[in-house]
Amino acid sequence: MAEDKKAKPKPIYKSYCTCTSLLYILAVIGIILAGAYYYVHYGCDLSNEHEEMDCSEIFRMKTLPMFFQWSIEWTQLLDSWGILDFKMSIRRSFDSMNVNTTHLFNTPNITNLSILVQEWEHNGYNLYSYTPNELVGVSNQPVVIHLHGGGGVLFSPKYFDFTIRYLANSYKIKFIVPDYPKSPEVVFPTVHEFCLNAVKHVFENSKKFSIDPKRVSITGDSFGGHAGLYVSFKWRELGYYKKYAPILTLSLVYPWVQFVNTNLDSYRDSNNNNRLLSVRSIATFASFLINGSLDLTDLIINQSLPKMSPNYKERQLAFPELLPKIDWEPPQSMIEKYASSADTIIDPYTCFLFQTDFSHLPPIYVISAGYDLLLSESIMLIQRMNESGVQVEHYVAEKMFHGFFAISKPMKTYSETFIGFEKLGKFLKKHNK
Numbered sequence: 001m002a003e004d005k006k007a008k009p010k011p012i013y014k015s016y017c018t019c020t021s022l023l024y025i026l027a028v029i030g031i032i033l034a035g036a037y038y039y040v041h042y043g044c045d046l047s048n049e050h051e052e053m054d055c056s057e058i059f060r061m062k063t064l065p066m067f068f069q070w071s072i073e074w075t076q077l078l079d080s081w082g083i084l085d086f087k088m089s090i091r092r093s094f095d096s097m098n099v100n101t102t103h104l105f106n107t108p109n110i111t112n113l114s115i116l117v118q119e120w121e122h123n124g125y126n127l128y129s130y131t132p133n134e135l136v137g138v139s140n141q142p143v144v145i146h147l148h149g150g151g152g153v154l155f156s157p158k159y160f161d162f163t164i165r166y167l168a169n170s171y172k173i174k175f176i177v178p179d180y181p182k183s184p185e186v187v188f189p190t191v192h193e194f195c196l197n198a199v200k201h202v203f204e205n206s207k208k209f210s211i212d213p214k215r216v217s218i219t220g221d222s223f224g225g226h227a228g229l230y231v232s233f234k235w236r237e238l239g240y241y242k243k244y245a246p247i248l249t250l251s252l253v254y255p256w257v258q259f260v261n262t263n264l265d266s267y268r269d270s271n272n273n274n275r276l277l278s279v280r281s282i283a284t285f286a287s288f289l290i291n292g293s294l295d296l297t298d299l300i301i302n303q304s305l306p307k308m309s310p311n312y313k314e315r316q317l318a319f320p321e322l323l324p325k326i327d328w329e330p331p332q333s334m335i336e337k338y339a340s341s342a343d344t345i346i347d348p349y350t351c352f353l354f355q356t357d358f359s360h361l362p363p364i365y366v367i368s369a370g371y372d373l374l375l376s377e378s379i380m381l382i383q384r385m386n387e388s389g390v391q392v393e394h395y396v397a398e399k400m401f402h403g404f405f406a407i408s409k410p411m412k413t414y415s416e417t418f419i420g421f422e423k424l425g426k427f428l429k430k431h432n433k
């Protein structure tokens, strides 16, 4: 069987500089610079904004996202100078950090995170199951499949180890977390289809995983939310809700909903920029996902890419709130070059706001961060779903930024992360009674 073979696709890295040590040095310099920048510019003045936090918490909350952002932008710059390959170095440096969030979270007040973690295989990639001790050996139990975030480009399940362990243990529910191939090695829809197959794989192997196919929920953060939406809409389109069973619930944590419009309210609010994400980093990830290169980044930021789709005018008439009227005609040569990428960006399976049939969707819970570029698109999606009769609930963690579900401890902006966990846990529990 294919799933028994370790057949990871060969990376397409070029042979620029592979020196990880150089990246470490740059990383350290980056952290120091980001820290110094914020210390000099803000010191502790930000405590007015975050009254309950002490200075060191604010410092961490500001510098870590800043560092993350800068590391992406600096690597892009070095790539443009031909010094290193962005594709290779950004992934390699994050992977080689070997972050296991359970070590990062030094959490004295968390009771018992010891649960059975098993490593399985699906199409050559790891797939982890997290079973609370009480549920080991229990057959036919509910399960939550978590699709992890990272722009479809970065990270792996280990970065989410703490979050999943905490949720599984606190709410006594089994989780399954598949790893999946990332862009730029593969592009849309390969990444998304792989996630769809992982979900199918769980349904088809319910005995092996001791799960009840009638009680399978999906959660996803950021890009994982994008993939979760893809899976849910495909589940309807392909009739899988009849063939297997309906997905029980879908929970989206600051989901990425669309790549077409980087000028929505939350993108324009400067309070949100560089809180882990910037407009440029989002466009970078989108360019990788659509085309496997950085080439479309500027066109996406500029919003000129969608306009090169032959279907743009029609789509613009149908969704004027998302697509501005064309105020320039792209030259024919650009249309020819970018037509297929431009069609992908306005595909209802990359921009879920373009979906028109919201039937057979599971009850949906959306958790957003207050300081997040992706907030507006969540609100738009929720509104559209709500009007279409989907059972949808929304919680906004006002003081948090993108990524807070997975990286709360280094920031120590604890309380809202745990409120978020609790909201999600309760939602899952409610539907799994």
Ligand SMILES: *[C@@H]1O[C@H](CO)[C@@H](O)[C@H](O)[C@H]1NC(C)=O
Residues within 6 Å of the ligand: 111, 112, 113, 114, 133, 134
């Ligand atoms: C955690 O749970 C396991 C199994 O339920 C138990 O054996 C272990 O003693 C617990 N650890 C703590 C620190 O409570």
Ligand SMILES: *[C@@H]1O[C@H](CO)[C@@H](O)[C@H](O)[C@H]1NC(C)=O
Residues within 6 Å of the ligand: 100, 101, 102, 103, 117, 157, 158, 161
């Ligand atoms: C992460 O660290 C914990 C604690 O040491 C360990 O039990 C767990 O297996 C690790 N998880 C992964 C995915 O490596």
Ligand SMILES: *[C@@H]1O[C@H](CO)[C@@H](O)[C@H](O)[C@H]1NC(C)=O
Residues within 6 Å of the ligand: 187, 290, 291, 292, 293, 295, 337, 338, 341
């Ligand atoms: C990426 O875009 C270029 C044009 O800039 C095109 O030639 C190429 O085929 C595209 N690649 C993919 C995978 O879509």
Ligand SMILES: *[C@@H]1O[C@H](CO)[C@@H](O)[C@H](O)[C@H]1NC(C)=O
Residues within 6 Å of the ligand: 298, 299, 302, 304, 328
């Ligand atoms: C940005 O968009 C304008 C039209 O609005 C276009 O003329 C220009 O070439 C675009 N620039 C880039 C860098 O994509």
Ligand SMILES: *[C@@H]1O[C@H](CO)[C@@H](O)[C@H](O)[C@H]1NC(C)=O
Residues within 6 Å of the ligand: 382, 383, 386, 387, 392, 393, 394
């Ligand atoms: C859905 O619509 C109803 C009626 O307009 C409104 O009361 C409710 O707050 C909406 N729910 C969400 C999550 O937006």
Ligand SMILES: *[C@@H]1O[C@H](CO)[C@@H](O)[C@H](O)[C@H]1NC(C)=O
Residues within 6 Å of the ligand: 109, 110, 111, 414, 415, 418
């Ligand atoms: C751990 O401590 C934080 C902050 O002190 C608190 O918000 C959180 O609820 C605590 N968690 C548990 C499981 O008690």
